[in-house]
Amino acid sequence: MSTLFKNSNVVLTGANGILGTAVARQLAMQGARLALLVREPEKCTPLLDELKNLGATRNILIKCDLTQAHCTDAAIAEAAHQLGSIDVLIAAAGAAQGGLFWEIDDAAWQRNLEVKLFGTIRTLRAVSPFMIAQRKGRIVVIVGNSAAQPEPRMLPGAAANAALLAIIRGLAKELGPHGVVINAVNPGPVHSPRWQNLMQATATREGISTAEAEQKFISRSSLRRLATAEEVAQHVLYLASPLTAHITGSSLTVDGGSSSY
Numbered sequence: 207m208s209t210l211f212k213n214s215n216v217v218l219t220g221a222n223g224i225l226g227t228a229v230a231r232q233l234a235m236q237g238a239r240l241a242l243l244v245r246e247p248e249k250c251t252p253l254l255d256e257l258k259n260l261g262a263t264r265n266i267l268i269k270c271d272l273t274q275a276h277c278t279d280a281a282i283a284e285a286a287h288q289l290g291s292i293d294v295l296i297a298a299a300g301a302a303q304g305g306l307f308w309e310i311d312d313a314a315w316q317r318n319l320e321v322k323l324f325g326t327i328r329t330l331r332a333v334s335p336f337m338i339a340q341r342k343g344r345i346v347v348i349v350g351n352s353a354a355q356p357e358p359r360m361l362p363g364a365a366a367n368a369a370l371l372a373i374i375r376g377l378a379k380e381l382g383p384h385g386v387v388i389n390a391v392n393p394g395p396v397h398s399p400r401w402q403n404l405m406q407a408t409a410t411r412e413g414i415s416t417a418e419a420e421q422k423f424i425s426r427s428s429l430r431r432l433a434t435a436e437e438v439a440q441h442v443l444y445l446a447s448p449l450t451a452h453i454t455g456s457s458l459t460v461d462g463g464s465s466s467y
């Protein structure tokens with residue numbers, strides 16, 4: 207076991223998502239103690255058992271619906287109480303749906319922004335006073351490369367990501383004098399069932415095969431392949447670790463070079 211996060215108390219949102227699970231596994235292997243903030247704790251007991259098998263035995267599950275400010279505040283306070291401190295926050299919750307711009311109505315926009323943008327704002331707002339009081343803390347938000355490379359059918363997610371990057375850059379200036387750093391990781395799409403569904407829908411729409419749809423997308427990346435969730439998680443851990451002590455208000459794009467197109 208590597209010990210980069212030994213004795214680090216880490217709060218993780220979105221722990222049972224594709225990227226959150228990969229982050230949780232790697233943090234467990236690196237000796238972190240985790241508070242997993244999840245909507246349905248009962249759904250996450252298999253993950254907790256898996257983390258235990260990786261050697262992390264003191265993790266906790268805390269129920270938290272990020273669409274509710276009071277619930278988010280209470281969950282962060284509970285995590286601080288149970289862990290004793292919050293050394294690291296990793297925000298990995300939220301995913302937005304896509305669609306044709308002129309078919310996404312106000313209610314759908316609001317739904318789409320509710321978890322990723324407002325849920326992350328609520329999480330950052332709740333954790334900041336704790337980290338300021340400790341005079342230390344490291345925050346990583348998983349944002350997404352669509353802030354810089356918006357896909358026309360995924361604009362709610364892109365808008366949430368662009369807003370989050372602005373918040374992260376600004377908040378870094380506020381938190382920095384208190385010894386707290388905040389950064390973003392901007393992944394491109396990773397291999398997942400959701401990606402497969404998206405490629406199938408694109409293929410149907412464009413009258414091509416799923417393999418062709420995937421190839422068309424992948425050919426826009428310098429590395430000509432998607433990342434795995436584990437690869438993205440490694441970059442998240444890097445930014446959350448003391449190895450990057452002097453970086454704040456920054457973002458690390460993990461998209462195989464797609465942004466250069």
Ligand SMILES: NC(=O)c1ccc[n+]([C@@H]2O[C@H](COP(=O)([O-])OP(=O)(O)OC[C@H]3O[C@@H](n4cnc5c(N)ncnc54)[C@H](OP(=O)(O)O)[C@@H]3O)[C@@H](O)[C@H]2O)c1
Binds near residue numbers: 273349351363398
């Ligand atoms: N996967 C990618 O290709 C990719 C690429 C770029 C950026 N990102 C970003 O990375 C983040 C994680 O993505 P992902 O692929 O891991 O997403 P995911 O698999 O859909 O997981 C999303 C997570 O958010 C949680 N969540 C949703 N609504 C919530 C709420 N109201 N309160 C608390 N938690 C809630 C989900 O919990 P439940 O299981 O309870 O719903 C789940 O754990 C997202 O912000 C996404 O936009 C992902």
